[in-house]
Amino acid sequence: MITCSAPGKIYLFGEHAVVYGHSAICCAIDIRTRVQVEKCDSIVIESVLGRTGIDHDIHPYVSRVIEKMQEHAEFKGLRVRVDSKLPVGSGLGSSAAVTVAGIQALNHLFGCGLQLEDIARIGHSIEKEVQGNASPTDTYVSTMGGVVMIPQRRKLQALDCPIVIGNTGRFSSTRELVANVAKLKGEFPEIIDPILEDIGSMSAIAEEYVNRKDYLTIGRLMNVNHGLLDAIGVGGPELSALVYAARNSGATAAKITGAGGGGCMVALADENSAQRIAKAIRDTGAEALITRNTGEGVRLES
Ligand SMILES: Nc1ncnc2c1ncn2[C@@H]1O[C@H](COP(=O)(O)OP(=O)(O)O)[C@@H](O)[C@H]1O
Ligand SMILES: C[C@@](O)(CCOP(=O)(O)O)CC(=O)O
Ligand SMILES: [Mg+2]
Incomplete structure (x- = not known):
């Protein structure tokens, strides 16, 4: 059994504009989403949103994580449990955190050898699919932590204030x-x-x-x-x-x-x-x- 966690984020600057390639500054926050994964006979996803198999209506992000990771590992069954301190659908990047933590958990479970840059890239492709159009910001900052400038993917100084x-x-x-x-x-x-x-x-x-x-x-x-x-x-x-x-x-x-x-x-x-x-x-x-x-x-x- 493997558990990974990833942080949420706030934008200092640039949400929405960053979707069109303009710059944004985004800051990872100390509120996290945990994803626990283990091998089993069938696919089961459990979260505050319910208990399902692959279900693109109830669990669009986790379902796509599982499907995408089937390109990197061979598996049929899987139990995924999500436990998040981030409010869902509230601007704190809960979608990116569950995606990134999910990819990393499966990466460890199946020894896929994905690096952080790969996780951010796969996470971004999932956000784009579910959201229609998405910047790489949330998935990048949730993967890397810190304060980052997008699209440059540059780390800035940490934010020291409450x-x-x-x-x-x-x-x-x-x-x-x-x-x-x-x-x-x-x-x-x-x-x-x-x-x-x-x-x-x-x-x-x-x-x-x-x-x-x-x-x-x-x-x-x-x-x-x-x-x-x-x-x-x-x-x-x-x-x-x-x-x-x-x-x-x-x-x-x-x-x-x-x-x-x-x-x-x-x-x-x-x-x-x-x-x-x-x-x-x-x-x-x-x-x-x-x-x-x-x-x-x-x-x-x-
Ligand atoms: N704890 C969770 N368990 C399962 N899915 C989650 C969880 N948190 C977020 N999600 C997914 O992310 C979606 C919300 O993402 P979004 O609309 O981008 O808002 P935000 O990222 O600002 O919270 C949810 O509808 C759900 O599909
Ligand atoms: C509006 C946007 O700039 C940020 C959305 O963040 P959140 O899902 O509301 O946490 C969209 C994006 O960058 O993909
Ligand atoms: Mg989101």
Whole structure:
């Protein structure tokens, strides 16, 4: 029996724009998904979503992981158990974490000899299939950990400050949000294309401030990024309420993270303000988590 885990992530900059090749800066967080695998007679997938065999409706990611890994190993039966601390469909990269941890667990179980770069690449191909269109960001950062710049796949300095996450509790499907942005972009390219380019430029400019650990400047730019995400239609009243609650209680930055629509926002805090920001978020009726950047990507647990 093998267990592997992989981390979720928050975006400092660049979600959605990165789907069109613009730059993004993404940060692995210390909230993980565990996938346990063992050989057995038939294929069984167990998770919070239910107990199935290969099932592309209920378990699209895990089913594709199993199918893809059949190209690297010969097996008929398999039991896969998923145990995740990441909220599902909330912008924290639960889809990438379950995919990456699943690939690595099967890699170990069958001795396939895949390297981290292979895992990130296979993970990205699965995200593309399920999501319709997907950037390599979530699967790359979940595999490698740390803070990464995409599409360059460059590691940046670790983020040392507390990260506060506010969860609206509303499920939002990344596939749907990515399709909504594509539709708006198709209808009004003269308006939406420059916004996506601006988001990419912001990531490129912010790289230097991330490496200098200048959290005040990073924060000012993240706040601008939030406005641009709102402009392309992936914001909403619940997310904005949490963003302003966080800013009003001392957050250095507060923005949507991930696909948006519902899901989560992220705030950067300092050691003194993190609890206060989390409380302000909880006072609106939403859930709050305090976490940190992790340098550890996918790993073997047992
Ligand atoms: N714990 C889990 N067990 C099984 N599948 C999961 C789990 N977490 C996430 N998934 C898969 O990922 C999908 C959500 O991915 P997505 O819409 O990209 O949102 P996000 O990645 O922001 O959480 C779920 O619908 C499910 O298919
Ligand atoms: C919107 C997007 O940029 C990030 C989606 O992240 P999440 O699935 O909401 O955690 C899509 C992508 O990069 O593939
Ligand atoms: Mg996802």
